[in-house]
Amino acid sequence: MKYFAPSTVEEAAGLLAQPNTKVFAGATDVIPQIRAGRPEPEALVDLKKIDRLVSVQRTDAKWVIGAATPTARLTGNAELAAEFPGLVEAAGLIGSDQVQSRSSLGGNLCNASPAADSVPAMVVNGVRAVIATPGGGTRTLAVEDVPAGPGRTNLVPGEFVVELEVDRAPARTGDAYLRLIPRTEMDIAVVGAGVRVTLDESGTVTDARVALGAVAPTVVRVQAAEAALIGSKLDDAALAAAAAAASAACNPIDDKRGTIAYRTHVAGVLTRRAAVIAGQRAAEKNGASR
Numbered sequence: 001m002k003y004f005a006p007s008t009v010e011e012a013a014g015l016l017a018q019p020n021t022k023v024f025a026g027a028t029d030v031i032p033q034i035r036a037g038r039p040e041p042e043a044l045v046d047l048k049k050i051d052r053l054v055s056v057q058r059t060d061a062k063w064v065i066g067a068a069t070p071t072a073r074l075t076g077n078a079e080l081a082a083e084f085p086g087l088v089e090a091a092g093l094i095g096s097d098q099v100q101s102r103s104s105l106g107g108n109l110c111n112a113s114p115a116a117d118s119v120p121a122m123v124v125n126g127v128r129a130v131i132a133t134p135g136g137g138t139r140t141l142a143v144e145d146v147p148a149g150p151g152r153t154n155l156v157p158g159e160f161v162v163e164l165e166v167d168r169a170p171a172r173t174g175d176a177y178l179r180l181i182p183r184t185e186m187d188i189a190v191v192g193a194g195v196r197v198t199l200d201e202s203g204t205v206t207d208a209r210v211a212l213g214a215v216a217p218t219v220v221r222v223q224a225a226e227a228a229l230i231g232s233k234l235d236d237a238a239l240a241a242a243a244a245a246a247s248a249a250c251n252p253i254d255d256k257r258g259t260i261a262y263r264t265h266v267a268g269v270l271t272r273r274a275a276v277i278a279g280q281r282a283a284e285k286n287g288a289s290r
Protein backbone atom coordinates (compact mmCIF):
# COMPACT_ATOMS: atom_id res chain seq x y z
CA MET A 1 0.00 0.00 0.00
CA LYS A 2 1.38 3.42 -0.95
CA TYR A 3 1.14 6.43 1.35
CA PHE A 4 0.81 10.02 0.12
CA ALA A 5 0.82 13.18 2.22
CA PRO A 6 -0.24 16.09 -0.01
CA SER A 7 -0.06 19.64 1.31
CA THR A 8 -2.85 21.16 -0.79
CA VAL A 9 -6.45 20.30 -1.65
CA GLU A 10 -5.56 20.33 -5.36
CA GLU A 11 -2.71 17.87 -4.85
CA ALA A 12 -4.99 15.56 -2.85
CA ALA A 13 -7.67 15.76 -5.55
CA GLY A 14 -5.08 14.82 -8.16
CA LEU A 15 -3.93 11.80 -6.15
CA LEU A 16 -7.51 10.71 -5.57
CA ALA A 17 -8.09 10.57 -9.32
CA GLN A 18 -5.98 7.37 -9.34
CA PRO A 19 -8.00 4.13 -9.08
CA ASN A 20 -8.34 2.32 -5.75
CA THR A 21 -7.09 5.29 -3.75
CA LYS A 22 -8.67 6.32 -0.47
CA VAL A 23 -8.33 9.37 1.77
CA PHE A 24 -7.93 9.17 5.52
CA ALA A 25 -7.76 11.67 8.36
CA GLY A 26 -7.19 10.02 11.74
CA ALA A 27 -7.36 6.47 10.37
CA THR A 28 -9.11 5.40 13.59
CA ASP A 29 -11.70 3.66 11.41
CA VAL A 30 -9.54 2.90 8.35
CA ILE A 31 -6.74 0.97 10.09
CA PRO A 32 -8.99 -1.21 12.33
CA GLN A 33 -11.10 -2.00 9.25
CA ILE A 34 -8.07 -3.09 7.22
CA ARG A 35 -6.79 -5.12 10.17
CA ALA A 36 -10.21 -6.76 10.38
CA GLY A 37 -9.89 -7.94 6.78
CA ARG A 38 -11.31 -5.19 4.56
CA PRO A 39 -9.39 -5.01 1.28
CA GLU A 40 -6.40 -2.66 1.34
CA PRO A 41 -6.55 0.19 -1.17
CA GLU A 42 -3.55 0.58 -3.45
CA ALA A 43 -2.85 3.98 -1.94
CA LEU A 44 -3.89 5.98 1.09
CA VAL A 45 -3.93 9.79 0.96
CA ASP A 46 -3.30 11.49 4.31
CA LEU A 47 -5.40 14.66 4.66
CA LYS A 48 -3.80 15.89 7.86
CA LYS A 49 -0.86 17.62 6.21
CA ILE A 50 -3.20 20.08 4.44
CA ASP A 51 -3.47 23.22 6.59
CA ARG A 52 -7.02 24.00 5.42
CA LEU A 53 -8.19 20.56 6.56
CA VAL A 54 -6.85 20.91 10.11
CA SER A 55 -7.79 24.49 10.93
CA VAL A 56 -10.75 25.92 12.84
CA GLN A 57 -11.86 29.44 11.98
CA ARG A 58 -14.63 31.71 13.18
CA THR A 59 -16.02 34.70 11.29
CA ASP A 60 -19.01 36.89 12.11
CA ALA A 61 -21.17 34.62 9.96
CA LYS A 62 -19.92 31.07 10.54
CA TRP A 63 -17.43 28.57 11.91
CA VAL A 64 -15.34 26.61 9.42
CA ILE A 65 -13.89 23.38 10.77
CA GLY A 66 -11.29 21.54 8.70
CA ALA A 67 -12.66 18.07 7.99
CA ALA A 68 -9.51 16.33 9.29
CA THR A 69 -9.11 18.43 12.46
CA PRO A 70 -8.54 16.16 15.49
CA THR A 71 -11.66 16.17 17.65
CA ALA A 72 -9.43 16.92 20.68
CA ARG A 73 -8.89 20.33 19.14
CA LEU A 74 -12.66 20.90 19.10
CA THR A 75 -13.19 19.89 22.72
CA GLY A 76 -10.25 22.15 23.57
CA ASN A 77 -11.81 25.17 21.83
CA ALA A 78 -13.68 27.09 24.57
CA GLU A 79 -15.44 29.47 22.16
CA LEU A 80 -16.74 26.66 19.97
CA ALA A 81 -17.83 24.67 23.04
CA ALA A 82 -19.69 27.70 24.45
CA GLU A 83 -21.57 28.26 21.21
CA PHE A 84 -22.27 24.61 20.31
CA PRO A 85 -21.92 22.58 23.52
CA GLY A 86 -23.90 19.63 22.16
CA LEU A 87 -21.82 19.39 19.01
CA VAL A 88 -18.56 19.57 20.94
CA GLU A 89 -19.76 17.04 23.54
CA ALA A 90 -20.72 14.65 20.74
CA ALA A 91 -17.26 15.01 19.18
CA GLY A 92 -15.78 14.43 22.64
CA LEU A 93 -17.58 11.11 23.02
CA ILE A 94 -15.61 9.53 20.17
CA GLY A 95 -13.28 6.92 21.66
CA SER A 96 -10.53 7.67 24.17
CA ASP A 97 -7.99 10.49 24.53
CA GLN A 98 -5.71 8.59 22.14
CA VAL A 99 -8.49 8.24 19.56
CA GLN A 100 -9.45 11.90 20.05
CA SER A 101 -5.96 13.04 19.15
CA ARG A 102 -6.53 11.58 15.67
CA SER A 103 -10.29 11.23 15.00
CA SER A 104 -12.05 13.84 12.89
CA LEU A 105 -15.58 15.02 12.10
CA GLY A 106 -14.95 14.33 8.40
CA GLY A 107 -13.94 10.75 9.17
CA ASN A 108 -16.85 10.23 11.54
CA LEU A 109 -19.24 11.47 8.85
CA CYS A 110 -17.69 9.65 5.87
CA ASN A 111 -17.21 6.34 7.65
CA ALA A 112 -21.01 6.44 7.49
CA SER A 113 -21.71 4.39 10.58
CA PRO A 114 -25.38 4.82 11.55
CA ALA A 115 -24.10 5.20 15.14
CA ALA A 116 -21.54 7.95 14.43
CA ASP A 117 -21.82 10.25 17.42
CA SER A 118 -21.07 13.61 15.85
CA VAL A 119 -23.55 13.27 13.00
CA PRO A 120 -26.92 13.92 14.76
CA ALA A 121 -25.27 16.84 16.58
CA MET A 122 -24.04 18.26 13.27
CA VAL A 123 -27.44 17.75 11.64
CA VAL A 124 -29.36 19.69 14.32
CA ASN A 125 -26.90 22.56 13.91
CA GLY A 126 -27.39 22.63 10.14
CA VAL A 127 -23.73 21.82 9.43
CA ARG A 128 -22.75 21.73 5.75
CA ALA A 129 -19.98 19.66 4.18
CA VAL A 130 -17.84 21.50 1.63
CA ILE A 131 -16.68 18.83 -0.79
CA ALA A 132 -13.72 18.99 -3.18
CA THR A 133 -14.74 17.62 -6.58
CA PRO A 134 -12.48 15.90 -9.12
CA GLY A 135 -12.79 18.82 -11.56
CA GLY A 136 -10.99 21.10 -9.10
CA GLY A 137 -14.11 22.83 -7.74
CA THR A 138 -16.24 22.36 -4.65
CA ARG A 139 -19.86 21.59 -3.90
CA THR A 140 -21.77 21.78 -0.65
CA LEU A 141 -24.06 19.14 0.86
CA ALA A 142 -26.03 19.28 4.11
CA VAL A 143 -24.45 16.79 6.52
CA GLU A 144 -27.70 14.83 6.68
CA ASP A 145 -27.37 14.18 2.94
CA VAL A 146 -23.83 12.79 3.10
CA PRO A 147 -24.49 9.25 4.45
CA ALA A 148 -26.23 6.96 1.95
CA GLY A 149 -26.38 3.83 4.11
CA PRO A 150 -24.11 1.90 6.47
CA GLY A 151 -20.55 2.41 5.18
CA ARG A 152 -21.72 4.33 2.08
CA THR A 153 -21.85 8.05 1.30
CA ASN A 154 -23.24 10.21 -1.48
CA LEU A 155 -19.74 11.37 -2.39
CA VAL A 156 -18.71 10.26 -5.87
CA PRO A 157 -15.27 8.74 -6.52
CA GLY A 158 -12.58 11.39 -6.37
CA GLU A 159 -14.49 13.62 -3.94
CA PHE A 160 -13.57 14.34 -0.32
CA VAL A 161 -14.81 16.65 2.41
CA VAL A 162 -12.62 19.71 2.88
CA GLU A 163 -14.50 21.59 5.59
CA LEU A 164 -17.56 21.49 7.76
CA GLU A 165 -19.21 24.85 8.11
CA VAL A 166 -21.88 25.97 10.52
CA ASP A 167 -23.64 29.32 10.79
CA ARG A 168 -23.12 31.20 14.04
CA ALA A 169 -25.80 30.22 16.55
CA PRO A 170 -28.69 32.67 16.84
CA ALA A 171 -29.40 34.29 20.22
CA ARG A 172 -31.12 32.12 22.87
CA THR A 173 -30.16 28.93 21.04
CA GLY A 174 -28.93 25.77 22.77
CA ASP A 175 -28.02 22.29 21.57
CA ALA A 176 -27.49 18.94 23.28
CA TYR A 177 -26.47 15.43 22.29
CA LEU A 178 -27.05 12.35 24.41
CA ARG A 179 -26.26 8.72 23.64
CA LEU A 180 -26.84 5.42 25.37
CA ILE A 181 -24.08 2.82 25.34
CA PRO A 182 -24.01 -0.52 27.17
CA ARG A 183 -20.71 0.37 28.85
CA THR A 184 -19.54 3.63 30.42
CA GLU A 185 -17.25 4.52 27.48
CA MET A 186 -15.56 3.20 24.32
CA ASP A 187 -18.68 1.64 22.86
CA ILE A 188 -21.06 2.22 19.98
CA ALA A 189 -24.30 4.11 20.58
CA VAL A 190 -27.47 2.05 20.96
CA VAL A 191 -29.23 5.34 20.29
CA GLY A 192 -27.94 8.90 19.93
CA ALA A 193 -30.20 11.97 20.07
CA GLY A 194 -29.36 15.53 19.10
CA VAL A 195 -31.68 18.46 19.78
CA ARG A 196 -31.31 22.18 19.18
CA VAL A 197 -33.86 24.81 20.19
CA THR A 198 -34.15 28.57 19.86
CA LEU A 199 -36.33 30.48 22.33
CA ASP A 200 -37.95 33.89 22.17
CA GLU A 201 -37.77 36.33 25.08
CA SER A 202 -40.74 34.69 26.78
CA GLY A 203 -39.13 31.23 26.62
CA THR A 204 -41.30 29.91 23.80
CA VAL A 205 -39.54 27.67 21.27
CA THR A 206 -39.37 29.41 17.90
CA ASP A 207 -37.15 26.87 16.15
CA ALA A 208 -36.29 23.24 16.91
CA ARG A 209 -34.28 20.49 15.28
CA VAL A 210 -34.18 16.85 16.31
CA ALA A 211 -31.97 14.12 14.84
CA LEU A 212 -31.39 10.52 15.87
CA GLY A 213 -28.46 8.18 15.33
CA ALA A 214 -28.27 4.35 15.44
CA VAL A 215 -31.99 3.84 14.86
CA ALA A 216 -31.98 3.56 11.05
CA PRO A 217 -29.46 2.99 8.24
CA THR A 218 -28.67 6.74 8.21
CA VAL A 219 -29.20 9.65 10.59
CA VAL A 220 -32.90 10.50 10.98
CA ARG A 221 -34.20 14.06 11.22
CA VAL A 222 -37.50 13.98 13.11
CA GLN A 223 -39.63 16.83 11.83
CA ALA A 224 -42.70 15.68 13.77
CA ALA A 225 -40.72 16.03 17.01
CA GLU A 226 -39.55 19.47 15.92
CA ALA A 227 -43.15 20.50 15.23
CA ALA A 228 -44.16 19.25 18.70
CA LEU A 229 -41.55 21.49 20.34
CA ILE A 230 -42.07 24.65 18.28
CA GLY A 231 -44.55 27.01 19.93
CA SER A 232 -44.22 25.30 23.31
CA LYS A 233 -42.36 26.26 26.46
CA LEU A 234 -40.94 22.74 26.60
CA ASP A 235 -43.75 21.72 28.91
CA ASP A 236 -44.54 18.09 29.69
CA ALA A 237 -47.09 17.70 26.91
CA ALA A 238 -44.70 19.03 24.24
CA LEU A 239 -41.81 16.90 25.50
CA ALA A 240 -44.03 13.80 25.57
CA ALA A 241 -45.21 14.50 22.02
CA ALA A 242 -41.61 15.00 20.82
CA ALA A 243 -40.56 11.75 22.53
CA ALA A 244 -43.43 9.85 20.91
CA ALA A 245 -42.55 11.30 17.48
CA ALA A 246 -38.90 10.31 17.92
CA SER A 247 -39.86 6.75 18.83
CA ALA A 248 -42.22 6.59 15.85
CA ALA A 249 -39.42 7.68 13.49
CA CYS A 250 -37.17 4.73 14.43
CA ASN A 251 -36.43 1.86 12.10
CA PRO A 252 -33.67 0.18 14.10
CA ILE A 253 -31.83 -3.12 13.91
CA ASP A 254 -32.16 -5.82 16.54
CA ASP A 255 -28.74 -6.81 17.88
CA LYS A 256 -26.83 -7.69 21.02
CA ARG A 257 -26.68 -4.02 22.05
CA GLY A 258 -30.44 -3.52 21.95
CA THR A 259 -33.69 -4.91 20.67
CA ILE A 260 -35.92 -2.95 18.31
CA ALA A 261 -38.35 -2.24 21.16
CA TYR A 262 -35.54 -1.06 23.46
CA ARG A 263 -33.95 1.24 20.88
CA THR A 264 -37.35 2.68 19.96
CA HIS A 265 -38.15 3.42 23.60
CA VAL A 266 -34.71 4.87 24.36
CA ALA A 267 -34.92 7.19 21.33
CA GLY A 268 -37.94 8.87 22.93
CA VAL A 269 -36.33 9.08 26.36
CA LEU A 270 -33.09 10.61 25.04
CA THR A 271 -34.95 13.05 22.78
CA ARG A 272 -36.91 14.32 25.74
CA ARG A 273 -33.83 14.66 27.95
CA ALA A 274 -31.77 16.33 25.21
CA ALA A 275 -34.61 18.79 24.54
CA VAL A 276 -34.67 19.77 28.21
CA ILE A 277 -30.89 20.32 28.26
CA ALA A 278 -30.97 22.26 24.98
CA GLY A 279 -33.78 24.42 26.38
CA GLN A 280 -31.85 25.14 29.59
CA ARG A 281 -28.79 26.10 27.56
CA ALA A 282 -30.83 28.35 25.32
CA ALA A 283 -32.42 30.06 28.33
CA GLU A 284 -29.01 30.60 29.93
CA LYS A 285 -27.92 32.50 26.84
CA ASN A 286 -30.81 34.86 27.67
CA GLY A 287 -30.57 37.37 24.90
CA ALA A 288 -26.78 37.59 24.78
CA SER A 289 -26.18 36.02 21.41
CA ARG A 290 -23.66 33.18 21.50
Ligand SMILES: Cc1cc2nc3c(=O)[nH]c(=O)nc-3n(C[C@H](O)[C@H](O)[C@H](O)COP(=O)(O)OP(=O)(O)OC[C@H]3O[C@@H](n4cnc5c(N)ncnc54)[C@H](O)[C@@H]3O)c2cc1C
Nearest residue numbers: 025026027028029030095104106107108110111116117161
Ligand atom coordinates in the same frame (compact mmCIF):
# COMPACT_ATOMS: atom_id res chain seq x y z
C1 LIG B 1 -11.26 2.55 20.18
C2 LIG B 1 -12.20 3.28 19.28
C3 LIG B 1 -13.33 3.87 19.84
C4 LIG B 1 -14.24 4.56 19.03
N1 LIG B 1 -15.33 5.15 19.61
C5 LIG B 1 -16.21 5.83 18.84
C6 LIG B 1 -17.35 6.44 19.43
O1 LIG B 1 -17.56 6.40 20.65
N2 LIG B 1 -18.21 7.10 18.61
C7 LIG B 1 -18.02 7.18 17.26
O2 LIG B 1 -18.83 7.80 16.58
N3 LIG B 1 -16.94 6.60 16.69
C8 LIG B 1 -16.04 5.93 17.44
N4 LIG B 1 -14.95 5.33 16.85
C9 LIG B 1 -14.79 5.37 15.40
C10 LIG B 1 -13.85 6.49 14.88
O3 LIG B 1 -12.89 6.87 15.83
C11 LIG B 1 -14.65 7.71 14.44
O4 LIG B 1 -15.58 7.38 13.45
C12 LIG B 1 -13.74 8.86 13.96
O5 LIG B 1 -14.42 10.08 13.98
C13 LIG B 1 -13.20 8.60 12.56
O6 LIG B 1 -12.37 9.70 12.22
P1 LIG B 1 -10.99 9.46 11.47
O7 LIG B 1 -10.47 10.79 11.10
O8 LIG B 1 -10.07 8.61 12.28
O9 LIG B 1 -11.49 8.65 10.19
P2 LIG B 1 -10.65 7.77 9.18
O10 LIG B 1 -10.43 6.42 9.77
O11 LIG B 1 -9.44 8.52 8.72
O12 LIG B 1 -11.67 7.67 7.95
C14 LIG B 1 -12.93 7.02 8.12
C15 LIG B 1 -13.62 6.91 6.76
O13 LIG B 1 -13.94 8.20 6.28
C16 LIG B 1 -13.24 8.47 5.05
N5 LIG B 1 -12.78 9.85 5.19
C17 LIG B 1 -12.02 10.38 6.19
N6 LIG B 1 -11.90 11.70 6.04
C18 LIG B 1 -12.58 12.01 4.90
C19 LIG B 1 -12.83 13.22 4.20
N7 LIG B 1 -12.36 14.40 4.65
N8 LIG B 1 -13.55 13.18 3.07
C20 LIG B 1 -14.06 12.00 2.61
N9 LIG B 1 -13.87 10.80 3.22
C21 LIG B 1 -13.14 10.83 4.37
C22 LIG B 1 -12.11 7.47 4.95
O14 LIG B 1 -11.79 7.17 3.61
C23 LIG B 1 -12.74 6.28 5.66
O15 LIG B 1 -13.61 5.59 4.80
C24 LIG B 1 -14.01 4.65 17.63
C25 LIG B 1 -12.86 4.07 17.08
C26 LIG B 1 -11.97 3.40 17.89
C27 LIG B 1 -10.74 2.77 17.28
